[in-house]
Amino acid sequence: MSCALISSFSYSANTQQALTLQTAIERTLQQNPQLHQFEFASQRLASERETSDLKPAYQLGVELENFAGTGEVSSFDSAELTVALSSVIELGDKRQSRVALANARMNTLELERQAQTLDVLGELTGSFIQLMSTQQELKLAAEAVELSKSLHNTVKNRAHSGAISDAEVMRAKAMLTQSNIQQENLRRRLERQKIALARFWGSTKIEFSSVEGDLFAFGQSQAFSDLYTAVQQSPAIMVFASEQRLKDAEVRLAQTQNRADLGWQFGIRRFEETGDSALTLGFSMPLFNESRNSGTVKSALAERNALEYRRSDRLLALHSRLYSAYSQREQFIAAHQQLKQSVIPDLEKALTITRQAYDRGRLKYQDWITAQQELLNAKQQMIETATVALLNQAVIEQLTAQPLTE
Numbered sequence: 001m002s003c004a005l006i007s008s009f010s011y012s013a014n015t016q017q018a019l020t021l022q023t024a025i026e027r028t029l030q031q032n033p034q035l036h037q038f039e040f041a042s043q044r045l046a047s048e049r050e051t052s053d054l055k056p057a058y059q060l061g062v063e064l065e066n067f068a069g070t071g072e073v074s075s076f077d078s079a080e081l082t083v084a085l086s087s088v089i090e091l092g093d094k095r096q097s098r099v100a101l102a103n104a105r106m107n108t109l110e111l112e113r114q115a116q117t118l119d120v121l122g123e124l125t126g127s128f129i130q131l132m133s134t135q136q137e138l139k140l141a142a143e144a145v146e147l148s149k150s151l152h153n154t155v156k157n158r159a160h161s162g163a164i165s166d167a168e169v170m171r172a173k174a175m176l177t178q179s180n181i182q183q184e185n186l187r188r189r190l191e192r193q194k195i196a197l198a199r200f201w202g203s204t205k206i207e208f209s210s211v212e213g214d215l216f217a218f219g220q221s222q223a224f225s226d227l228y229t230a231v232q233q234s235p236a237i238m239v240f241a242s243e244q245r246l247k248d249a250e251v252r253l254a255q256t257q258n259r260a261d262l263g264w265q266f267g268i269r270r271f272e273e274t275g276d277s278a279l280t281l282g283f284s285m286p287l288f289n290e291s292r293n294s295g296t297v298k299s300a301l302a303e304r305n306a307l308e309y310r311r312s313d314r315l316l317a318l319h320s321r322l323y324s325a326y327s328q329r330e331q332f333i334a335a336h337q338q339l340k341q342s343v344i345p346d347l348e349k350a351l352t353i354t355r356q357a358y359d360r361g362r363l364k365y366q367d368w369i370t371a372q373q374e375l376l377n378a379k380q381q382m383i384e385t386a387t388v389a390l391l392n393q394a395v396i397e398q399l400t401a402q403p404l405t406e
Contacts, residue, residue: 019197019208021128027201028124035120038113045109049102053095056088061267077273082280084267092259097252104246111242114235114401122398124200126391131193132215133387134186140379141183147372148176154358155365168365175369215386216340218333218393219405224326230400231318240311247304254300260289322399329392336385339378347375 029035060083067079152172159169194206231237263284270277354371357363396404 017209018212019210020212021125024124024128024197024200024211025121028120029117031201031203032120033202035113035117038109038116041109042106042113045102045106049099049106052098052102055095056090056261058085058087060085061265079272080269081272082267082269084265084280086263086265089262089264091261092256094256094261097256100252101246104242104248108239108242108246111235111239115239118235118398118401120200122394124197125394125398127193127197127200128211128213129215129387129390129394131190131197131211132213133383134190134193135210136215136383136386137380138183138186138190140376140383141179141186143379144376145176145179145183147376148172148179151368151372152176154355163361164365171365171369215383215390216336218329218336218386218389221326221329221404224323227322227326227396227400227404228319230402231322232315234399234401236318236399237311237315240307240314244304244307244311247300247307251297251300251304254297257289257296260286318399322396325392325395325399329389329396332385332389332392336382336389339382339385343378344375344382347371347378351375 063082063084065080065082152169152175155164155168155172158164159166191206194208195204197211198204198206265280265282265284267280268277269280351368351371351374354363354368358365358368393404
């Protein structure tokens, strides 16, 4: 499971304080409170299976007749005391059907556990990616602060020489302050995201300084048809097959009730009047069991038949979600590559040319500001496209329960 969700990231074992996605996944699998609930549910179902495998209980009965009446039976002289042992003989493989139903419930729970694990690890991966994205934004914010400082110093020097007015100095100072504010906001957001990440393994403390991974590593994707084939075998869909077996077991158990159980009673009766004893033997069986049980059987059959339509609807929804994630991943990777290879290099050159022209007095202050902001916006967009691409990749791996890239 962990391989399916960490294949897109690279790690280094040298940094002790940085948290890798693999470590986060291991901690989550070991300590996540939501996943540990399945252990108790499994114990409960195992106990129910033991109960289902029990044979019908024996009953000991004592019956006293013909005493404390009137006339000849006014005393205990004519009393009849019967001590009997009784039970039921189950017919129609009821016990085997109960055990089969308990086993089907345990199998369904295991697939639900796997599906829930994928959901939790998918959320964990999304939080991890968002944290990596914020770290990249912090680096960009630091770059923006340095650019603002450089601009502020240049503008102050020119103002001292009388080349420009003090108004531009105030504007440059305000921009520097705004850059510092943005940097501090990102630091605060980073701390909140760390807390949100730590909750996945049940912790309220931040025990890592940063997360380690490559936000800009995407890899080569598989074909969509192969991914959809994997989705059809994923726990999210296989749980319906398990539920189908569960419903079949419920139908069989309901059908076993058509055949009535045979009750028996064996005992000994003592006659106080004569001092004699005699054995007693009795049998009983409910009548018209099949007609009385027909409603239960029909209800179980209806639930089983409805399950196939639920599975088809779920599969259609997963197909739509998978295609949306697959398409968006390809779209944002393409946009990221264009920004990296074309847009940002052009804007970096434009900023250098603009600054040189400003120093020679050929361009205005606003031209430098515009060129600088365009470059920062493009780098911010590159971070955002990479983040969205990886978030969609995490969704795909969650749905398919396998790595998207080799």
